[in-house]
Amino acid sequence: MSSTITSAHGSDTAGEALRGGAPTPATDPVLRAHQVRRSFSMGSRSLEILHGIDLTLHAGELVALVGASGAGKSTLLHILGVLDRPDDGKLEVGGRDVWSLSTNERARLRNLEIGFVFQFYHLLPELNAVENTLLPAMIELSWLEYQRAKKKLRARAVDMLVHFGLADRLEHRPGELSGGERQRVAMARALLQNPKILLADEPTGNLDSSTGETVLELLFEEQRRRQLAMILVTHDSRLADRCGRVLMMEDGIVQADSAHPVPD
Amino acid sequence: MFRSFISWRYLFARRTNLIGMVGILVAVAALILILSIMTGFLAESRKVVRGALSDVLIQPAWFAEAPPAEPLLDATVRDARVRGCTAELVWGGVITQRGRSSVRGFSSPTSANPFVVQLIGVDVQSVERFIHPVVRATLGNFGGTLPRRRLADAFTATDFLQALAGTAQGPCAAPVKSPLFPFVPPRAHTGRGLPKPAIVVGDQLFDRLNMRVGETLQVATVVQDPETGDAQVNNQNYVVAGSFRSGENEMDRTRIYLARSDLSDLLGGTRQFTQVLLRLKDYDEYSAPLVADLRLSLAERGLIRGGEWGLSEVRTWEEFNQNLLGAIENERVLMAIMLSLVLVVAGFTIFAILSMMVTEKRRDIGILRALGATPRGILDLFLLIAFWDALLGTIMGAVVGTWAALRIDPIERALSDAFGVQIFNRDVYMFDHIPAIVEPSSVALIVIGAFCCALLFAAVPAWRAARLDPLTALRYE
Ligand SMILES: Nc1ncnc2c1ncn2[C@@H]1O[C@H](COP(=O)(O)OP(=O)(O)OP(=O)(O)O)[C@@H](O)[C@H]1O
Ligand SMILES: [Mg+2]
Numbered sequence: 088m089s090s091t092i093t094s095a096h097g098s099d100t101a102g103e104a105l106r107g108g109a110p111t112p113a114t115d116p117v118l119r120a121h122q123v124r125r126s127f128s129m130g131s132r133s134l135e136i137l138h139g140i141d142l143t144l145h146a147g148e149l150v151a152l153v154g155a156s157g158a159g160k161s162t163l164l165h166i167l168g169v170l171d172r173p174d175d176g177k178l179e180v181g182g183r184d185v186w187s188l189s190t191n192e193r194a195r196l197r198n199l200e201i202g203f204v205f206q207f208y209h210l211l212p213e214l215n216a217v218e219n220t221l222l223p224a225m226i227e228l229s230w231l232e233y234q235r236a237k238k239k240l241r242a243r244a245v246d247m248l249v250h251f252g253l254a255d256r257l258e259h260r261p262g263e264l265s266g267g268e269r270q271r272v273a274m275a276r277a278l279l280q281n282p283k284i285l286l287a288d289e290p291t292g293n294l295d296s297s298t299g300e301t302v303l304e305l306l307f308e309e310q311r312r313r314q315l316a317m318i319l320v321t322h323d324s325r326l327a328d329r330c331g332r333v334l335m336m337e338d339g340i341v342q343a344d345s346a347h348p349v350p351d
Numbered sequence: 352m353f354r355s356f357i358s359w360r361y362l363f364a365r366r367t368n369l370i371g372m373v374g375i376l377v378a379v380a381a382l383i384l385i386l387s388i389m390t391g392f393l394a395e396s397r398k399v400v401r402g403a404l405s406d407v408l409i410q411p412a413w414f415a416e417a418p419p420a421e422p423l424l425d426a427t428v429r430d431a432r433v434r435g436c437t438a439e440l441v442w443g444g445v446i447t448q449r450g451r452s453s454v455r456g457f458s459s460p461t462s463a464n465p466f467v468v469q470l471i472g473v474d475v476q477s478v479e480r481f482i483h484p485v486v487r488a489t490l491g492n493f494g495g496t497l498p499r500r501r502l503a504d505a506f507t508a509t510d511f512l513q514a515l516a517g518t519a520q521g522p523c524a525a526p527v528k529s530p531l532f533p534f535v536p537p538r539a540h541t542g543r544g545l546p547k548p549a550i551v552v553g554d555q556l557f558d559r560l561n562m563r564v565g566e567t568l569q570v571a572t573v574v575q576d577p578e579t580g581d582a583q584v585n586n587q588n589y590v591v592a593g594s595f596r597s598g599e600n601e602m603d604r605t606r607i608y609l610a611r612s613d614l615s616d617l618l619g620g621t622r623q624f625t626q627v628l629l630r631l632k633d634y635d636e637y638s639a640p641l642v643a644d645l646r647l648s649l650a651e652r653g654l655i656r657g658g659e660w661g662l663s664e665v666r667t668w669e670e671f672n673q674n675l676l677g678a679i680e681n682e683r684v685l686m687a688i689m690l691s692l693v694l695v696v697a698g699f700t701i702f703a704i705l706s707m708m709v710t711e712k713r714r715d716i717g718i719l720r721a722l723g724a725t726p727r728g729i730l731d732l733f734l735l736i737a738f739w740d741a742l743l744g745t746i747m748g749a750v751v752g753t754w755a756a757l758r759i760d761p762i763e764r765a766l767s768d769a770f771g772v773q774i775f776n777r778d779v780y781m782f783d784h785i786p787a788i789v790e791p792s793s794v795a796l797i798v799i800g801a802f803c804c805a806l807l808f809a810a811v812p813a814w815r816a817a818r819l820d821p822l823t824a825l826r827y828e
Binding site: 165168170171190191194195196197198199203205209210211212213214218222223225226227228229230232233234276 | 352353355356357360361364714715717718719720721722723724725726727728821822825
């Protein structure tokens with residue numbers, strides 16, 4: 088069934104070889120952050136949360152982002168996902184400086200290159216599972232284009248949902264779905280446009296451990312198969328161990344990066 | 352594509368939109384209804400004012416020797432621009448006796464209503480006046496009859512004919528035998544002694560005095576004795592030939608029509624006519640030059656006083672009613688201002704509904720932005736919601752408003768019956784029905800106005816939604 092879901096980047100065999108391993112050095116980074124800073128003003132004084140983060144991410148990399156609560160993991164993830172603008176520093180996606188692009192180009196980048204999975208699912212309550220999954224395509228295409236591509240897109244969305252075990256939940260609205268089911272719909276939505284980057288902020292934070300395990304398995308499988316560059320924010324150290332690379336955040340900087348061990 | 356899809360979905364998923372739509376519906380419907388009724392009132396008032404006065408009115412200044420109307424009629428009918436003309440003698444009177452007993456209202460000193468009436472003497476038979484002399488001669492030679500249309504033309508200059516036609520529908524109607532010859536006395540009462548002159552009474556007066564066709568009515572009036580200059584009371588008995596109904600309360604309550612010669616008799620021959628009414632072939636084109644011409648030519652012949660007097664002796668109906676028409680026009684401007692406020696109210700409804708929606712849907716806005724929607728896309732989405740609201744609201748409002756305006760009379764009656772309150776008091780107004788005219792152009796204007804107003808007001812919350820920071824929106828719980 089999964090064979091119908093074609094990936095634009097990479098193949099199954101390459102994914103298998105790269106599980107947990109280092110990226111191919113030859114490929115260009117899909118995402119690069121350079122000296123990213125972010126501070127929030129709390130009343131009169133301003134509080135810096137990110138003190139200059141450097142990060143390079145290649146296709147096929149699976150990165151765990153860990154750190155204490157309040158360390159700034161979500162803040163960093165939002166910046167990497169072009170949802171938030173850093174006060175200082177540079178962010179490149181696919182070699183392009185994101186914040187020198189126009190608003191529309193940035194929106195298109197979010198739509199096509201980056202997939203989000205949030206802790207609280209963030210589905211539209213008025214739309215059913217298939218419609219929620221199709222949302223990125225609806226946003227991308229004009230009315231006419233969408234009508235033309237509708238059949239194919241719908242088939243793709245349905246295939247993905249079926250693959251995620253939601254075959255008999257297609258017409259359900261988020262309110263009628265369990266947490267795990269909602270998160271799987273959100274995953275299907277994040278993957279619909281075949282993005283290069285997948286950002287997941289505690290995707291299992293709201294799920295019990297066994298449900299979380301199923302969701303994660305699906306997520307990892309897709310990451311492998313599609314050769315996604317993926318960042319997974321988590322508090323679970325066992326989960327972090329399963330990722331090829333672990334970033335440890337503390338006090339607004341990356342304290343440890345398993346890919347580049349800090350020299351003593 | 353998400354704009355149309357999601358706006359449509361929100362439209363039906365959210366009850367508040369229904370409120371917005373109903374708000375616009377009510378505003379548009381009310382506007383159309385009010386405007387139609389006001390337009391109806393204005394048109395009807397104009398018609399009433401005009402109807403009683405014809406197109407052009409000639410009121411010669413006082414001549415001591417009471418000249419006949421014929422020279423003046425001859426002079427005016429010769430003008431090719433005149434379709435018909437007729438002379439009227441208008442005088443005040445009082446009903447003093449009914450049958451053999453005096454009228455109750457009059458006998459009681461406490462009654463405030465002495466049945467003061469307006470006596471209008473009209474020409475019904477003097478048809479040949481309105482035919483060109485050449486035609487008249489030809490017709491005479493062949494012994495031909497007079498064409499009916501011509502007769503009606505002259506007669507309608509008084510609008511009495513129309514009022515008689517309206518009698519048939521009146522609730523207390525007593526139609527005359529022939530509208531073209533209304534003063535033919537009922538056969539039963541021409542008997543003893545001399546035949547009495549006949550009168551036709553307004554149907555409200557007829558109803559109030561509980562009259563019957565054929566009964567006798569005594570009417571008195573005051574005239575000046577031509578020799579001594581003293582005031583003297585003349586009275587005369589008349590036989591009621593029927594009633595008429597114009598629909599205008601004042602007219603139906605106080606007017607009595609009779610033949611001009613009969614009224615002149617009552618006045619002891621001191622007056623033959625007080626005014627000449629003209630109907631023109633094309634009012635808009637001819638009225639101004641004709642009035643100017645008549646002022647000159649009639650004065651030259653000594654048929655009117657002329658000079659300073661001439662200006663007020665020959666007038667169009669509009670000049671005659673300058674103040675009233677000015678007031679009507681003024682009212683229209685005032686109304687336009689008031690009505691546009693209703694549109695603003697409709698706009699505010701949309702503003703409130705959409706503002707609520709933007710707040711309620713903050714998280715959704717954040718999600719859409721995160722998935723790649725542009726600020727412009729979000730703006731369009733909310734404008735589109737307002738667009739559907741406005742479209743459905745105005746269309747339904749236009750339908751409901753137009754329907755209500757067209758059926759206002761039965762609706763008013765049903766409401767009056769249901770609540771036991773008379774909503775439209777027919778005694779207070781000039782009309783016995785609620786006049787309503789639905790002008791398609793004003794309906795279109797209201798629809799477009801409401802539409803634009805709604806979209807204009809929707810722009811503010813839509814703009815706010817577009818400006819929303821996606822992260823703040825996502826965090827919103
Ligand atoms: N919009 C904001 N305004 C002010 N302060 C903010 C804002 N967003 C984040 N912060 C602050 O930045 C710090 C980091 O927040 P962040 O959500 O990135 O933490 P986190 O590492 O994701 O924590 P957790 O593991 O609990 O999710 C927190 O102290 C938070 O109070
Ligand atoms: Mg967080």
